């Protein structure tokens with residue numbers, strides 16, 4: 412999957428190079444309220460460039476199936492743009 416640009420903040424998010432084993436762990440960090448932990452995990456352990464680690468962590472779903480920004484239902488696609496606020500959500 413090519414990198415995707417968030418229609419709301421224009422940040423480029425690349426999900427391709429993150430190993431499967433880190434995806435659930437990063438999602439769990441964000442779902443428990445720690446975006447910082449997700450950045451650290453994706454950068455220091457999964458080897459993502461810091462910019463992409465931050466972009467990913469900021470766009471991860473805080474609750475499964477809901478827009479990370481406004482909470483609207485967005486379905487189950489890995490990458491989905493919100494129909495209300497346009498923000499991109501990464502669902503892992």
Ligand SMILES: [Zn+2]
Pocket residue numbers: 417418419420421422470498499
């Ligand atoms: Zn965004």
Ligand SMILES: [Zn+2]
Pocket residue numbers: 478479480481482483493494495496497498
């Ligand atoms: Zn939204």
